[in-house]
Amino acid sequence: MTTILLQRRGHVAEVRLNRPEVLNAIDDEMDAALADAWAHIDNDPEIRIAVLTAAGDRAFCAGGDMAAPPTGRNGLSFGGGLTGIGGRLRQLRKPLICGVHGHVLGLGFELAMCADIIVAADNASFRLPEARAGVIDHCGVVHRAIRQLPHHVAMAMIVAAAPLDALRAAQYGLVNECVPGPTLSIAIDRWIERLLACSPLVSQAAKYAALDGLDTNLADALRGVYPPIEAYKQSNDSREALAAWRDRRPPQWQGR
Known part of the structure; x- marks a missing residue:
C-alpha cells in the first residue's frame, strides 16, 4: 500500500496520509514520501495550495510509528522536513491547509501545527502522549505547542498528557474552524476557494x-x-x- 496519496486538482495538491491500519503513524517510508511530496509541490509553479488530510475514520495521525520510527531523510527533519525535529527544517512556500479528525497525537500533532490553516472535525482530539507513555526524544512538538496555545493549556498537555478537544482548540485559536465530521471536506474546499481568490x-x-x-x-x-x-x-x-x-x-x- 502506498503510504501517502498525492493528487492534484487544478492548482491544488492534496497529500493524504494512507496507513489507516496503524492510525497513519509515520514510519521511514511515509516520511520519505512526504519529503518527495513537499518538494514536488514547491517546485511545480502550477500548484498554489497544498492540503494535508488522512485516510480512515479513527485518526489523522497517531504520531511516529513506535515499531518503525522515522529516522530522517537526506538530513531533513521529520514530517518530510516540515517539523524541524531531528534534522533540517523545510519551510513549505505554498500555503498549507491541514484537515484533521480523530486522534491527532505527538508527531501528528506537530505536523498539523506546521500548517498555515487547520480545519478540525468535531471528533478531533489533540494530545501529547509522551509523559503518559514515558517516552521523550527530540521534543520539538512542545515548542510549537507552547507558542500556539495559552501557556497553561500547553503545559497541561506537555506534563500531564491532557487531551484537547477540537472545540476548545478552536476557542484557543489553535484551529481556524471546527466542523461536524461529515462536512470536513466541504469546509476545506471553502478555504481553498478563499486562497484561490488571492494572488x-x-x-x-x-x-x-x-x-x-x-x-x-x-x-x-x-x-x-x-x-x-x-x-x-x-x-x-x-x-x-x-x-x-x-x-x-x-x-x-x-x-x-
Whole structure:
C-alpha cells in the first residue's frame, strides 16, 4: 500500500496520509514520501495550495510509528522536513491547509501545527502522549505547542498528557474552524476557494515574511527586506492587480 496519496486538482495538491491500519503513524517510508511530496509541490509553479488530510475514520495521525520510527531523510527533519525535529527544517512556500479528525497525537500533532490553516472535525482530539507513555526524544512538538496555545493549556498537555478537544482548540485559536465530521471536506474546499481568490505570489511572499520575521524582534522584522516581496513587484501578477483595479474586474492570477 502506498503510504501517502498525492493528487492534484487544478492548482491544488492534496497529500493524504494512507496507513489507516496503524492510525497513519509515520514510519521511514511515509516520511520519505512526504519529503518527495513537499518538494514536488514547491517546485511545480502550477500548484498554489497544498492540503494535508488522512485516510480512515479513527485518526489523522497517531504520531511516529513506535515499531518503525522515522529516522530522517537526506538530513531533513521529520514530517518530510516540515517539523524541524531531528534534522533540517523545510519551510513549505505554498500555503498549507491541514484537515484533521480523530486522534491527532505527538508527531501528528506537530505536523498539523506546521500548517498555515487547520480545519478540525468535531471528533478531533489533540494530545501529547509522551509523559503518559514515558517516552521523550527530540521534543520539538512542545515548542510549537507552547507558542500556539495559552501557556497553561500547553503545559497541561506537555506534563500531564491532557487531551484537547477540537472545540476548545478552536476557542484557543489553535484551529481556524471546527466542523461536524461529515462536512470536513466541504469546509476545506471553502478555504481553498478563499486562497484561490488571492494572488498566489502575494500569499507566498507574505507567508515567507511572516515566518522569517519570527526569527527576530519586531523592530528588525519591520525593517527587513524580503526577497519574495521584492520579486513580486516585477511580476505579471503585480501588473494584473493594478489592471484589475483600474478595470473594476476580478483579477486573473497567473502565479508568475
